[in-house]
Amino acid sequence: MRFISETSSDGVREQLFTLGDIPGVLWTPEEAVAPRPLVLIGHGGGQHKKAPDILARARRFVTGGGFAVVAVDVPAHGDRPKVEEYDRIASENQARVAAGEELAPLIAGFQALVARQTVPEWRAVLDAVQQLEHVGAGPVGYWGVSLGCGLGVPFVAAETRVRAAVLGLGGAPASAEVAARITVPVEFLMQWDDERVPRAQSLALFDALASAEKTLHASPGKHGELPASELESGLKFFARHLG
Amino acid sequence: MRFISETSSDGVREQLFTLGDIPGVLWTPEEAVAPRPLVLIGHGGGQHKKAPDILARARRFVTGGGFAVVAVDVPAHGDRPKVEEYDRIASENQARVAAGEELAPLIAGFQALVARQTVPEWRAVLDAVQQLEHVGAGPVGYWGVSLGCGLGVPFVAAETRVRAAVLGLGGAPASAEVAARITVPVEFLMQWDDERVPRAQSLALFDALASAEKTLHASPGKHGELPASELESGLKFFARHLG
Numbered sequence: 001m002r003f004i005s006e007t008s009s010d011g012v013r014e015q016l017f018t019l020g021d022i023p024g025v026l027w028t029p030e031e032a033v034a035p036r037p038l039v040l041i042g043h044g045g046g047q048h049k050k051a052p053d054i055l056a057r058a059r060r061f062v063t064g065g066g067f068a069v070v071a072v073d074v075p076a077h078g079d080r081p082k083v084e085e086y087d088r089i090a091s092e093n094q095a096r097v098a099a100g101e102e103l104a105p106l107i108a109g110f111q112a113l114v115a116r117q118t119v120p121e122w123r124a125v126l127d128a129v130q131q132l133e134h135v136g137a138g139p140v141g142y143w144g145v146s147l148g149c150g151l152g153v154p155f156v157a158a159e160t161r162v163r164a165a166v167l168g169l170g171g172a173p174a175s176a177e178v179a180a181r182i183t184v185p186v187e188f189l190m191q192w193d194d195e196r197v198p199r200a201q202s203l204a205l206f207d208a209l210a211s212a213e214k215t216l217h218a219s220p221g222k223h224g225e226l227p228a229s230e231l232e233s234g235l236k237f238f239a240r241h242l243g
Numbered sequence: 244m245r246f247i248s249e250t251s252s253d254g255v256r257e258q259l260f261t262l263g264d265i266p267g268v269l270w271t272p273e274e275a276v277a278p279r280p281l282v283l284i285g286h287g288g289g290q291h292k293k294a295p296d297i298l299a300r301a302r303r304f305v306t307g308g309g310f311a312v313v314a315v316d317v318p319a320h321g322d323r324p325k326v327e328e329y330d331r332i333a334s335e336n337q338a339r340v341a342a343g344e345e346l347a348p349l350i351a352g353f354q355a356l357v358a359r360q361t362v363p364e365w366r367a368v369l370d371a372v373q374q375l376e377h378v379g380a381g382p383v384g385y386w387g388v389s390l391g392c393g394l395g396v397p398f399v400a401a402e403t404r405v406r407a408a409v410l411g412l413g414g415a416p417a418s419a420e421v422a423a424r425i426t427v428p429v430e431f432l433m434q435w436d437d438e439r440v441p442r443a444q445s446l447a448l449f450d451a452l453a454s455a456e457k458t459l460h461a462s463p464g465k466h467g468e469l470p471a472s473e474l475e476s477g478l479k480f481f482a483r484h485l486g
Contacts, residue, residue: 192450192459203446206461207435215470216435218449218459227458229483233476240472 001128012062019128022121023079024072025049027058028134035136037242038129040122040162041071042144042152044169048078057143057231064235067242068135072125074151075117086114104201108172111150118151119158126161139242143234145169145189146196146223153205157181164241166234169194169223171201176208185213187237189230196223244371255305262371265364266322267315268292270301271377278379280485281372283365283405284314285387285395287412291321300386300474307478310485311378315368317394318360329357347444351415354393361394362401369404382485386477388412388432389439389466396448400424407484409477412437412466414444419451428456430480432473439466 004016008030015026028036039061043054049071058069076083093106130137142165144152149170156165157178165182168189186209190202206216219227247259251273258269271279282304286297292314301312319326336349373380385408387395392413399408400421408425411432429452433445449459462470 190459212463213470214463215472216433216459216461218461220455220457227456229458232479236475236479 010059010063012059013134019072019125021080022072022125023049024070024125025058026129026132026135027062027069029062029066029068034132034134035130035138036066036068037138037141037238038068038070038126038135039141039143039238039242040126041069042118042122042142042148042155043071043074043077044145045147046077047147049073050078057234060231060235061238064232065239065242067141067238068129068138070125070129072121074147075114086110089113103196104172104198105174107196108150108174111147111170112154112174114147115151115154119155122155123159126159139163141165141238141242142167143238145226150175153178153182156184156186164238166237168202168217169197169226171197171203171205173201173204176205179205179208180210183210183212185237185241186211186215187234188214188216189226190216190218191223191225192218192220194223244375253302253306255302256377262315262368264323265315265368266292267313267368268301269372269375269378270305270312272305272309272311277375277377278373278381279309279311280381280384280481281311281313281369281378282384282386282481282485283369284312285361285365285385285391285398286314286317286320287388288390289320290390292316293321300477303474304386304478304481307475308482308486310384310481311372311381313368313372315364317390318357329353332356346439347415347441348417350439351393351417354390354413355397355417357390358394358397362398365398366402369402382406384408384481384485385410386481388469393418396421396425399427399429407481409480411445411460412440412469414440414446414448416444416447419448422448422451423453426453426455428480428484429454429458430477431457431459432469433459433461434466434468435461435463437466 001019006015011030013028017024061067061069073080076086097103140161142162146169149167153175156162164185166187188206244262249258254273256271260267304310304312316323319329340346372378383404385405389412392410396418399405407428409430431449
């Protein structure tokens with residue numbers, strides 16, 4: 001793990017790093033007491049580790065919960081190079097949708113492929129970050145919607161350090177199978193008028209989670225219109241389960 | 244409005260009253276500054292104005308939000324006399340369900356009948372309570388699930404003083420029509436394994452609400468198993484909208 005830069009503002013320390021060829025960012029409270037809870041945030045499709053909503057959420061989790069927060073670029077996103085195979089699949093999928101195929105299963109198939117790479121990457125990120133003196137091996141949470149849900153479901157299912165997860169804006173038969181292996185508390189966010197994820201598939205993914213404690217939060221609006229109040233709700237959720 | 248008793252404990256003042264033949268209870272913070280937000284709580288079927296979960300919720304709203312909270316007995320509940328017509332309908336409905344009819348529409352029809360009486364009663368309660376020196380004419384919220392939702396939907400639709408409502412554990416085509424007249428922010432609670440309200444009918448009632456700001460909170464468990472975390476969530480919701 002190699003640190004590239006460090007800045008600090010309004011009580012939040014921000015460190016850019018690389019772990020192998022994975023570029024990431026770590027936010028922690030300035031007064032570092034370890035071990036502390038760590039939340040890994042998975043960004044959405046076409047976004048990156050420092051997209052505005054990721055940054056706002058990370059800073060709020062640090063200042064409101066005292067958590068450490070880490071985010072890394074998904075392959076072919078942010079500061080990472082294009083992946084020829086992904087580009088090819090994306091083009092193929094566009095053509096298949098143009099030819100009348102359903103979008104959701106194609107997205108799910110693609111995300112399952114990317115997850116084969118991101119699950120081990122994110123586990124390595126946890127390993128490295130939890131060894132830092134100002135983080136330590138505290139309880140871990142995961143936050144990710146849309147692509148962050150598609151990649152988050154297999155990550156949360158596989159990684160036993162994750163004790164609570166906020167997921168959502170996703171849903172597909174493929175994800176549902178993996179979701180049935182998730183047993184930690186989940187807050188599941190759904191947009192009632194999501195133009196990308198059919199309502200029934202969101203409900204089916206929530207239904208598939210094996211967690212005894214899970215809550216579906218559905219709000220009116222499209223895929224990109226999560227209400228601001230969910231930021232605070234997520235903070236409370238992690239405070240309850242990682243505190 | 245006639246006050247019958249007054250007690251005080253842990254910062255919460257509790258006054259029992261009658262308004263005409265309606266028995267009620269008013270909870271306020273001991274340091275009474277008016278006007279303050281007022282939350283009317285509608286109790287569930289077979290319950291009453293001081294059922295344990297109503298009492299816990301009311302006290303939390305007072306101590307956590309500084310709200311005034313009022314609850315009254317629904318006709319044929321708590322300290323109110325039986326209503327022969329209701330008994331007759333309940334017996335008829337039992338027989339109809341035994342003969343194979345669906346329960347949910349029968350419940351909805353019954354609740355619509357009771358609402359014809361409770362909507363004007365609850366409006367009169369608001370009139371009276373908001374004239375009290377230690378309450379005043381602040382913003383009003385409504386909290387009610389199950390029977391409290393069946394009666395709450397027509398109340399919130401009719402009463403323009405209500406600025407935000409927590410509803411849920413209900414759903415039926417009849418309620419949905421009235422729900423389409425509700426435009427204030429709503430937090431809608433649903434139990435994913437509700438044995439009394441079919442899942443599709445809960446979702447349909449949430450869908451029918453015309454509110455631009457509404458959130459569905461669905462949790463695993465049966466009709467009577469609302470998770471404790473919804474108490475805090477409701478408090479935050481009212482603090483946001485009545486504060």
